[in-house]
Amino acid sequence: MYQGESKLFVAIDCIIFGFDGENLKLLLIKRNFEPELGKWSLMGGFVKENESLEDGSKRILNELTGLENVYMEQIETYGGIERDPMARTLSISYFALINIHEHDEELARSKNGKWFSFDEKPGLIFDHNHMVEKAMAHLRYKAALHPLGFELLPEKFTIPQLQKLYEAIYDKPLDRRNFSRKILSTDLLVDTGEKNETGTTKKAILYKLDKEKYEQQFNAFHYFIPKGLV
Amino acid sequence: MYQGESKLFVAIDCIIFGFDGENLKLLLIKRNFEPELGKWSLMGGFVKENESLEDGSKRILNELTGLENVYMEQIETYGGIERDPMARTLSISYFALINIHEHDEELARSKNGKWFSFDEKPGLIFDHNHMVEKAMAHLRYKAALHPLGFELLPEKFTIPQLQKLYEAIYDKPLDRRNFSRKILSTDLLVDTGEKNETGTTKKAILYKLDKEKYEQQFNAFHYFIPKGLV
DNA sequence: CCAAAAGTGTTTCCGTTACACCCATGG
């Protein structure tokens, strides 16, 4: 069936974002395999004959982080003829937003994984730099209008933490008071009654997501950042 | 190289939108080939070994419409295991916005192509219905914020025509005066000095796109439709 | 001179912004 048509290698590459409280970070691997052994790249793998793309992307993310139930989104499929010098290979990029403190550090280390801030990120193989840029642009685009940011934080978090995240995403300072009002006006946050214990000054309120409203409202337009920023 | 990894069939399917002045339409084909001979589907084809995705999508669109230089955008890649009963096949969906009056009708007819409004659209094979829905959602999402609509109109067009297009996309009536002001405030339109001759009442001004500004501002956020609509 | 569609103006309203003050905490 479909005789005479070509079959192609199809890979999945994951752009894995994390947030450590100060900087937005990217999880990369130093390749101990060919091609481009010894260079940095995104975590990736081939799509198997009996595996859906969704399953494949989850599997590949899990191989490096040990995580399941992570927010992932298919970004784009890259299909230039010469993008992989070994053989014609398509690559479908997925971005993943993970809570950086929950992943399996041991596992990541064993796969030569390392977190990088954007200002110290090494050059990557193939078109992976381009994939990262595209994913970053998508993150900025989407986080401006949709409550994406929560995916990068722990289950309980404070509004100042969320603000730091948005400031990291857009690399711009935001007004505390306006940001707080915008976030609270979405009605997506529930006061847990607890306070952040880590601070040396006034303790901030710990909120958690109202999962139900979050699902429902995810496609509504919000404006988490000042207009004209993206 | 990459021995032991699977290769997969990879197809491209095109969601082709057109606008006839009243309704938003979709160009579909009645298949005279297997599988699903005799049923309706999107125009598609396989990606060739020596062809990039971009070239492939253009080729496939051209085979049905005879058009080149069409606005196309990659939407999503579908990779469920069972989506094509003949053989495991990925499909990358592209949407195309074409000026319905410029395509090669003869060619389209020879390929069993036919335009459908959304309310008379037949059920489609495989996951093509889902692809259409996704593309439609993308059109709504994007046209709300970016000046996409122009791609569907003739080179010279009037503001009322553009408004009818937006009303078709969102299936909602819009306020003439506010819509006109919004569009003109973008500064993307140039008055050609000509007037639309077809009307039986007051003739509307024919505008054309300021291509340069269009390219520059395409990624800026506009609000062509009232908030909360999408 | 009438109907139908196109063009332009104005007021109102609401969300965003820009800014100030108070409160809690640990040292």
Added chain:
DNA sequence: CCATGGGTGTAACGGAAACACTTTTGG
């Protein structure tokens, strides 16, 4: 008691929405 960061309030501004009037055209 003071420095630091967190929470809340308010006035001013600007863009969007709601609405009305005038103009052009063909019949």
